[in-house]
Amino acid sequence: MSLRTPLSKVRGLGSAKDGTEHWWHQRVTAVANIPLVLIFAFVLINSVGKPHAEVAALLGSPLVVIALLMMIGSITWHMRLGMQVIIEDYISSEGRKIAALMANTFFCAAMAVAGGFAILKLGFAS
Amino acid sequence: MTNSDVPRERPLSPHLQVYSPMLTMMMSIVHRITGSALYFGTFLVVWWLIAAASGPAYFDLVNGFFSSWFGRLILFGYTWAAINHMLGGIKHLFWDTGRGFELETVERNARLTLGGSIVLTILLWVIAYGVK
Numbered sequence: 001m002s003l004r005t006p007l008s009k010v011r012g013l014g015s016a017k018d019g020t021e022h023w024w025h026q027r028v029t030a031v032a033n034i035p036l037v038l039i040f041a042f043v044l045i046n047s048v049g050k051p052h053a054e055v056a057a058l059l060g061s062p063l064v065v066i067a068l069l070m071m072i073g074s075i076t077w078h079m080r081l082g083m084q085v086i087i088e089d090y091i092s093s094e095g096r097k098i099a100a101l102m103a104n105t106f107f108c109a110a111m112a113v114a115g116g117f118a119i120l121k122l123g124f125a126s
Numbered sequence: 127m128t129n130s131d132v133p134r135e136r137p138l139s140p141h142l143q144v145y146s147p148m149l150t151m152m153m154s155i156v157h158r159i160t161g162s163a164l165y166f167g168t169f170l171v172v173w174w175l176i177a178a179a180s181g182p183a184y185f186d187l188v189n190g191f192f193s194s195w196f197g198r199l200i201l202f203g204y205t206w207a208a209i210n211h212m213l214g215g216i217k218h219l220f221w222d223t224g225r226g227f228e229l230e231t232v233e234r235n236a237r238l239t240l241g242g243s244i245v246l247t248i249l250l251w252v253i254a255y256g257v258k
Contacts, residue, residue: 030219037208040171045253048254048255052178052186055185056185059179068175076168079168082161086158115172118175118179121179122178122179125179
């Protein structure tokens with residue numbers, strides 16, 4: 001017998017085990033992604049056909065490093081949330097669902113760390 | 127007494143197969159598919175960044191792959207997926223304000239998303255080739 005009131009049990013803890021955070025984070029990262037991905041597209045276009053030294057110099061300039069770090073953080077968080085919804089929609093077996101959600105987190109974390117490391121290395125090298 | 131524990135065939139609510147395809151519904155599905163494609167495509171972005179951080183030899187190797195016709199095809203599709211997902215996302219942000227749910231607006235925005243993504247993708251590639 002729990003001493004917690006029914007309200008305290010359900011507050012922010014529906015079937016999804018959290019409240020509107022998932023939806024809200026999806027929106028915040030979506031808004032952040034718009035300028036950040038456009039900056040990355042601009043950097044990519046400026047790198048087309050350039051030799052390594054020039055690309056590395058561009059990718060290593062402070063403003064680009066800051067923008068790309070934020071982009072990697074925002075897109076990996078956004079895609080983790082998005083894939084989580086897809087997994088929850090299509091995988092009904094509890095065990096396989098948990099395994100898929102874990103794999104989702106691992107993949108997104110790996111992409112965030114690998115991308116972040118590469119950007120920092122370029123930034124500190126130039 | 128209830129029969130809730132007696133297994134039996136329960137009627138299922140109608141799903142996708144009972145609807146004829148409509149643009150709005152296809153764009154909704156495409157939004158999820160492009161999201162998934164971008165998810166796995168992040169690997170390519172990170173691969174390219176790691177190549178740039180690794181030095182000229184490896185960078186040339188990875189750039190060689192992306193410059194091949196197969197690499198360009200992947201990048202072209204990736205660009206379109208990103209732009210389509212972004213425009214679809216902006217549409218969702220607009221919906222979040224409680225606006226744009228009138229049937230004609232929904233239909234028009236679906237067309238704008240699809241048409242806009244194709245035009246912007248081609249434009250971006252023309253610019254990229256122009257810069258090169």
